[in-house]
Amino acid sequence: GAGVSQSPRYKVAKRGQDVALRCDPISGHVSLFWYQQALGQGPEFLTYFQNEAQLDKSGLPSDRFFAERPEGSVSTLKIQRTQQEDSAVYLCASSSTGTSGGNEQFFGPGTRLTVL
Amino acid sequence: DQQVKQNSPSLSVQEGRISILNCDYTNSMFDYFLWYKKYPAEGPTFLISISSIKDKNEDGRFTVFLNKSAKHLSLHIVPSQPGDSAVYFCAASGDALNFGKGTSLLVTP
Numbered sequence: 001g002a003g004v005s006q007s008p009r010y011k012v013a014k015r016g017q018d019v020a021l022r023c024d025p026i027s028g029h030v031s032l033f034w035y036q037q038a039l040g041q042g043p044e045f046l047t048y049f050q051n052e053a054q055l056d057k058s059g060l061p062s063d064r065f066f067a068e069r070p071e072g073s074v075s076t077l078k079i080q081r082t083q084q085e086d087s088a089v090y091l092c093a094s095s096s097t098g099t100s101g102g103n104e105q106f107f108g109p110g111t112r113l114t115v116l
Numbered sequence: 117d118q119q120v121k122q123n124s125p126s127l128s129v130q131e132g133r134i135s136i137l138n139c140d141y142t143n144s145m146f147d148y149f150l151w152y153k154k155y156p157a158e159g160p161t162f163l164i165s166i167s168s169i170k171d172k173n174e175d176g177r178f179t180v181f182l183n184k185s186a187k188h189l190s191l192h193i194v195p196s197q198p199g200d201s202a203v204y205f206c207a208a209s210g211d212a213l214n215f216g217k218g219t220s221l222l223v224t225p
Contacts, residue, residue, distance in 0.1 A: 004159070033212060042120075042205050042215030043160070056211060091159055093213075104150070105213060107159030 002026065004108035006092050012114045013082045021077045021111045025094030032075050033105060034067055035091040043091050049075060082115045089113070119143045120208050122216035129223050135193040137219050139206030142187065148209035151180060151191050153202045154218070160205055164191070196223045 005024045013019050025032050031050055035043035036059075045059040051072040060067070064083075069075040079086055089112050093105035121140045129135045139149075147168045152160035166173040166180045166189065173180050179192045193200055201223050206216040 035213075035215075040217065042122075042207075042217045043213070044215070045212040048212055059212070093159075103209075104162045104165070107152075107161070109157065109159045 004092055004094055004106050006090075006108040006111050008111060009109060010112050010114075012116065014116055015082060015084060017082050018078065018080045019082055019113065021079075021090050021113070023075045023077070023092030023094075023108060025073065025075070025092070026096075026106055027073075029094035029096050029106075031095040031097065031103075031105075032069055033093045033095070034075070034077050035093065036061075037089040037091055037110070039088075046077070046090075079113075082113075084115050087113055087115045118216075119146075120206055120214045120216040122204075122206055122219050124219050125217070126220040126222070129196045129221065131198055131223055131225050132195045135191075135196045135200065135221055135223065137191040137193075137204050137206075137221065139189045139191075139216055140187060141189075141208050141214075143208065143210065143214075144184075144187065146208035146210055146214070149180070149182060149189050150207045150209065150213070151178075152205045152207060152215075154205060155202050163204075193221075196221075198223050198225055 034046040037043045047057040049069040064080045066078045089110040091110045093107045095105045150165040151163040154160040182189045203218045205218045207213040
């Protein structure tokens with residue numbers, strides 16, 4: 001399809017496990033964003049890539065969270081030693097240009113992570 | 117510290133009437149504002165945006181109004197349709213998108 005895809009759609013992890021969430025952005029989109037959406041909240045920014053460069057990771061809640069986009073297309077968000085407070089929907093979005101100017105971001109369906 | 121606030125968690129409107137969703141922000145440096153619509157189990161989809169240099173943008177049944185002095189924007193949907201029932205997020209563009217908590221709109225037949 002032409003949209004942003006994410007996998008898996010659902011992930012259940014035991015506390016302490018490591019998880020990896022994948023995002024396939026729209027082909028050719030330069031910018032890629034990760035957001036975390038807790039229940040009843042709006043999406044909150046985690047990190048931003050322009051091509052393969054991670055330009056902003058100020059939203060990552062702890063050093064257990066790590067994101068990469070090695071070839072400037074697919075991105076992986078890794079969470080080490082998961083905790084219950086990591087339970088949320090993780091949304092990926094891509095954009096054809098950078099962050100400024102109100103450029104529309106296209107969102108994937110999200111990965112719902114549940115940590116038991 | 118929430119920089120974008122949607123103070124109404126839910127709104128119910130009759131089909132054919134106007135829906136007005138409100139949003140307030142605190143950071144005067146935001147240069148673009150966007151509205152996203154979200155259905156359950158789907159990602160947010162872009163609806164309409166407005167630049168901080170404008171006070172109104174219209175697209176079909178959807179109009180966004182921006183009052184910079186009040187740091188307030190609103191989304192008007194007229195006429196409302198049952199298919200508009202969804203959660204609406206207001207977002208402000210700085211270095212990244214800053215989202216409000218959303219307003220759940222229910223349009224009843």
